[in-house]
Amino acid sequence: MESVRKGLRSGAIEKDTYERLNCAECGEELDTKNDPDEIGTVRVCPGCGREWKKVG
Numbered sequence: 001m002e003s004v005r006k007g008l009r010s011g012a013i014e015k016d017t018y019e020r021l022n023c024a025e026c027g028e029e030l031d032t033k034n035d036p037d038e039i040g041t042v043r044v045c046p047g048c049g050r051e052w053k054k055v056g
């Protein structure tokens, strides 16, 4: 799973004017979920199901 930081850098995630993270492909705001197998939180797109992990 890619990090949110990498997703932002590659353009897969866009940050809007309110600092919210949006999936560039769907335009959907990313949901947050806590995955016990991952450190930190996971941001998931409700449109395409793609996930990025947010560390720290």
Ligand SMILES: [Zn+2]
Binding pocket: 023, 024, 025, 026, 027, 028, 045, 046, 047, 048, 049, 050
């Ligand atoms: Zn998406």
